[in-house]
Amino acid sequence: QVQLVESGGGLAQTGGSLRLSCATSRDNSSNYVMGWFRQAPEKEREFVAASSRSGSSGYYADSVKGRFTISRDNAKNMVYLQMNSLKPEDTATYYCAASTHGRAIFGSGSYDYWGQGTQVTVSS
Numbered sequence: 001q002v003q004l005v006e007s008g009g010g011l012a013q014t015g016g017s018l019r020l021s022c023a024t025s026r027d028n029s030s031n032y033v034m035g036w037f038r039q040a041p042e043k044e045r046e047f048v049a050a051s052s053r054s055g056s057s058g059y060y061a062d063s064v065k066g067r068f069t070i071s072r073d074n075a076k077n078m079v080y081l082q083m084n085s086l087k088p089e090d091t092a093t094y095y096c097a098a099s100t101h102g103r104a105i106f107g108s109g110s111y112d113y114w115g116q117g118t119q120v121t122v123s124s
Contacts, residue, residue: 002026002113004096009118012086016122020081022096022115030054030074033102035111036081038092038120048094049081050105059105064090086122093117 003025012018020036035050049070050059058070069082079096097111104110 002032002098004098004113004115006094006096006115006118009094009120011121011123014087014122014124016086017082017084018086018120020083020094020096020118020120022079022081024077024079024098027077028074029072029077029079029098032098032100032113033105034070034072034079035097035099035105036070036079037095037097037108037111038090039095039117040092043092045095045108047106047108050099051079053102061106083120086120088122088124091120091122093119 005023008020030053036048037045038048039045047061051070051072055072067085072079095117096115098113099111
């Protein structure tokens with residue numbers, strides 16, 4: 001069992017930045033592909049970004065490409081999402097997730113473990 005705990009959400013202005021963090025409870029977090037998803041009220045949960053096990057590769061939704069950056073520190077069992085140039089449409093609850101098999105990483109069904117979420121609100 002892997003526990004994931006997100007932090008770093010809050011209120012930002014349009015054009016501002018926030019950095020989300022995700023702490024994993026398990027050592028050897030490099031065993032997992034890590035992803036970030038978000039869900040706005042009355043909308044489906046959607047893929048935001050994912051990191052390969054080593055952190056050498058990042059994958060992004062078109063809506064955040066060039067603005068968000070996923071990174072990880074496997075020695076600290078941490079995953080981060082740096083969010084720049086925030087827009088009101090980025091407002092959502094953001095979830096950290098871990099995938100054991102690392103296939104089809106753009107789909108939420110590929111992830112085995114989820115955090116409780118952290119709220120991000122971007123004011124216009």
